[in-house]
Amino acid sequence: MSSVRRRVSRKEFLRLGGSGLAGAALLGTVGCKAKVRESGGGGSTKKEGLIRLAVVPKAVGFAFWEQVRIGAQCAASKHKAVEVQWDGVTSETDVNGQVNLLQNFITQGVDGLVYAATDAKVLHQVSDQALEQGLVVVNIDSGTNPQPKQVPVVATNNVAAAARITRRMAEKLGKGGGEIAFIPFQPGTETNDTRTEGFKDVLKKNPQLDLVATQSSESDYNTALRVTNDILTAHPKLSAIYAANEPGVLGAAEAVRRTGDAGKILIYGWDTAPDEIKAVKEDVVVSLVAQNPFRMGYDGVNEAVKRLRGGDSVKLKSIDTGATLITKDNVGDPDVQSLLHPSCDNPPI
Amino acid sequence: MTATTEEQSRSTIRERLSGVVSQLAAAGALIVVFVFLSVASPVFLSADNLFNIGVQTSYTAVIAIGMTLVIITAGIDLSVGSVAALSGVVGVVLMTKAGIPVVPAILGGVFVGGICGLVNGLLVSVAGLNPFIATLGMLSVARGLVYIPTNARAVFGAPDSFRLLGQGVIGSIPIPIIVVAVVATIGYVVLSRTKLGRYAYAMGSNREAARLSGIPIKRYLTAVYVISGALAGFGGMIASSQVDSGQPNFGMGLELDAIAAAVIGGASLFGGQGTVVGTLIGAFLIALIRNGSVLLDVNIYYQQVIIGVVIWVAVLWDQYRRRRLTAAD
Numbered sequence: 001m002s003s004v005r006r007r008v009s010r011k012e013f014l015r016l017g018g019s020g021l022a023g024a025a026l027l028g029t030v031g032c033k034a035k036v037r038e039s040g041g042g043g044s045t046k047k048e049g050l051i052r053l054a055v056v057p058k059a060v061g062f063a064f065w066e067q068v069r070i071g072a073q074c075a076a077s078k079h080k081a082v083e084v085q086w087d088g089v090t091s092e093t094d095v096n097g098q099v100n101l102l103q104n105f106i107t108q109g110v111d112g113l114v115y116a117a118t119d120a121k122v123l124h125q126v127s128d129q130a131l132e133q134g135l136v137v138v139n140i141d142s143g144t145n146p147q148p149k150q151v152p153v154v155a156t157n158n159v160a161a162a163a164r165i166t167r168r169m170a171e172k173l174g175k176g177g178g179e180i181a182f183i184p185f186q187p188g189t190e191t192n193d194t195r196t197e198g199f200k201d202v203l204k205k206n207p208q209l210d211l212v213a214t215q216s217s218e219s220d221y222n223t224a225l226r227v228t229n230d231i232l233t234a235h236p237k238l239s240a241i242y243a244a245n246e247p248g249v250l251g252a253a254e255a256v257r258r259t260g261d262a263g264k265i266l267i268y269g270w271d272t273a274p275d276e277i278k279a280v281k282e283d284v285v286v287s288l289v290a291q292n293p294f295r296m297g298y299d300g301v302n303e304a305v306k307r308l309r310g311g312d313s314v315k316l317k318s319i320d321t322g323a324t325l326i327t328k329d330n331v332g333d334p335d336v337q338s339l340l341h342p343s344c345d346n347p348p349i
Numbered sequence: 350m351t352a353t354t355e356e357q358s359r360s361t362i363r364e365r366l367s368g369v370v371s372q373l374a375a376a377g378a379l380i381v382v383f384v385f386l387s388v389a390s391p392v393f394l395s396a397d398n399l400f401n402i403g404v405q406t407s408y409t410a411v412i413a414i415g416m417t418l419v420i421i422t423a424g425i426d427l428s429v430g431s432v433a434a435l436s437g438v439v440g441v442v443l444m445t446k447a448g449i450p451v452v453p454a455i456l457g458g459v460f461v462g463g464i465c466g467l468v469n470g471l472l473v474s475v476a477g478l479n480p481f482i483a484t485l486g487m488l489s490v491a492r493g494l495v496y497i498p499t500n501a502r503a504v505f506g507a508p509d510s511f512r513l514l515g516q517g518v519i520g521s522i523p524i525p526i527i528v529v530a531v532v533a534t535i536g537y538v539v540l541s542r543t544k545l546g547r548y549a550y551a552m553g554s555n556r557e558a559a560r561l562s563g564i565p566i567k568r569y570l571t572a573v574y575v576i577s578g579a580l581a582g583f584g585g586m587i588a589s590s591q592v593d594s595g596q597p598n599f600g601m602g603l604e605l606d607a608i609a610a611a612v613i614g615g616a617s618l619f620g621g622q623g624t625v626v627g628t629l630i631g632a633f634l635i636a637l638i639r640n641g642s643v644l645l646d647v648n649i650y651y652q653q654v655i656i657g658v659v660i661w662v663a664v665l666w667d668q669y670r671r672r673r674l675t676a677a678d
Contacts, residue, residue: 036509036516060649085646093598095503096588100405104643107397108390121505122592187502216501 046311047111051082053304054105056115060088062246063273064293067342068140071297074344082305085110092186092219095119102126112136112304120145120190127151136307140296142190152316154300156291158191161323162198165289168325169240169268170206177208178239181231183248185219195244195270217248224251232259243269246276253279272326272340280328288326294342295321295349372615374666375630382637390644400523406636407525408584410629412603413610414536415580417628418573420611423553423620424480426577428469428487429607430600433585435495436462438504440586441595445506455586462582463575465491470571495597504595515590525587536625549573553620610635613663
């Protein structure tokens, strides 16, 4: 069996490789202008016909983002000729994935992006790109860093709300204070960092609260359960847990149930997934910060439409969609219920 | 003696033919999907969209080429996603905190990937660990190593010129595409014309026979994993360049995309089969499905199902092909 193909000797291979690299370097230096690609586009944003908006959460699959979707689609339904295209990546930490998705939407020719940035510093370049192309951009829940002037943020004032719930925790623990654990979800994302900021601000003013453990849930329920278990093992005298979002609260609640500490270790946290509300009713969780994700989607879409229909003269302003502290006492109230189960017929606005 | 050689040459030709047929099948699928999307979506053929596809596929393609080499040896490298993240972060840290200029920092990232590959290779060839297990361990170790110094936070501050790697253009050709073309060409030459390539196929087809015919298994098997690690590192640098930061969470599940691309392109997990061209076809097919799904407003979950089904079809075809080969003998 004769192999006609010549084998490349090591010398030849190195020569080949060397000349290849040299060629590439030459190309580079001879200033075949390598630059970052700027997509063409621009033009006035006033639009008369069908408006197509891409509404993109940080990730699909959480109750919170589902409510954003309901709000967005509700807003669209109240306008003539506005369509919402909802899509997202499957993990809140998939930054590259969200960037790719948004770029694909820009290419697809949507008129506006209404989105929640997974990573504040990375996503600002996508906002810039979209603005250059003449799209309208609105951030919901999480903005970018830096925040472009033309891009409003429709979100909760996380710092203030985090401070409020931490003060509640301090009041409940009383003058004796106690050991507390903190479960953030994604350092670097704006909502995570602002909820941390508000929390830590209050801690500074309350030295009787001793922060003994900080473990990220990575926005994943199973991870939250695991780290909370480990925290409980390491700190048997723990008094309270502050979890900065839905998976963290769910994981912490399940962990204390399993060790029999439900009700003894106070849990405070964010978001209002059905299991979290159940935990409040069962006294496993003391209080939750309820945001208004419905309103984020609703106002986000409306702002974008306002600008698209009105043209460049319309200035968009950021909106604080508000926060409500939910406890066993008020969970049955009608406005709280409307907040928890928003629908287009019963909008919590 | 002659009879065996004839048989061997016949089966080699048959193998090569069926390898080509498998590539043709994948290429055919790619063309069909491409044509379908051109017709179904008015923006598919736009310069912007084709640019996006090229750029978004680039790091997967580079990593998949490395994975192909490993799969040819009947091995697997599950660590490429974690290694890509580690390299991406190290590269950006070198550029920022250590103040090293961009190109050496990129090479530094690739080097880190190569070191991870070296560890994998030694575990497989010297310690005799199953590649699945060895690289599974590296998947965890590399991911942990990138979390420790960064606390899972992204690293920013890279100089503007770094963006050229993943987002730049020369004229109207995206730089990441040029990078893929260069890597693919080198990969093709290595696989088809060098000792390393030939030995890789030999080790994958029949490890014992390769050893008995005097191939220094340990050396070449380790080299294969080093290359896979280095290419994973390079892919990680490209991805970092696209988001202008080192992302510690990058690449989770990326190894599966790389394996899928190689397998769709004709590589066999039993070893001895696989080509760079096939892998590129596989990578672009997956990218087209993803890109097309957004353009056509298909839910992301359906994309997952479609890609999984494509993998099944590719692997079933591969098995059918092998069964026919052995049956004919």
